[in-house]
Amino acid sequence: MRDWQVLEEVWQVIQDRAEHPSAESYVSSVLTHRKGVDKSLEKVGEEAVEFILAAKNQVPERTVSEAADLLFHLLVALRASDTDVADVLDELAARRK
Ligand SMILES: N=c1c2ncn([C@@H]3O[C@H](COP(=O)(O)OP(=O)(O)OP(=O)(O)O)[C@@H](O)[C@H]3O)c2ncn1[C@@H]1O[C@H](COP(=O)(O)O)[C@@H](O)[C@H]1O
Numbered sequence: 001m002r003d004w005q006v007l008e009e010v011w012q013v014i015q016d017r018a019e020h021p022s023a024e025s026y027v028s029s030v031l032t033h034r035k036g037v038d039k040s041l042e043k044v045g046e047e048a049v050e051f052i053l054a055a056k057n058q059v060p061e062r063t064v065s066e067a068a069d070l071l072f073h074l075l076v077a078l079r080a081s082d083t084d085v086a087d088v089l090d091e092l093a094a095r096r097k
Pocket residue numbers: 010013017024025026027028069072
């Protein structure tokens with residue numbers, strides 16, 4: 001799949017993991033971490049740095065992989081901070097000229 005729908009699907013899975021936590025789920029483990037929202041924010045920071053380094057060093061495969069990590073962890077952090085991704089999309093839409 002190569003369209004934006006995959007982001008919607010991942011967001012829906014994150015909602016499901018939040019509402020029905022399971023021991024095997026990575027998303028559940030982050031959302032229920034003892035550090036609370038800080039765990040997901042740490043991951044966003046880590047992945048942002050890794051993405052910057054890959055892009056700066058012009059390593060195309062790692063740039064793609066780190067961008068995927070960053071988008072994923074950003075979605076988890078939005079959920080962890082009770083922010084609806086629909087509001088983020090509305091904000092982007094409102095900025096359209
Ligand atoms: N896209 C992802 C995704 N990307 C990365 N990861 C996991 O993120 C974790 C952290 O990766 P790192 O490389 O940073 O590993 P680490 O530093 O040892 O991890 P930390 O201890 O710092 O958290 C790894 O366990 C990866 O498997 C992901 N886990 C899940 N998803 C999506 O989320 C869905 C639900 O996953 P579960 O919640 O596991 O069912 C999956 O179907 C996927 O669509």
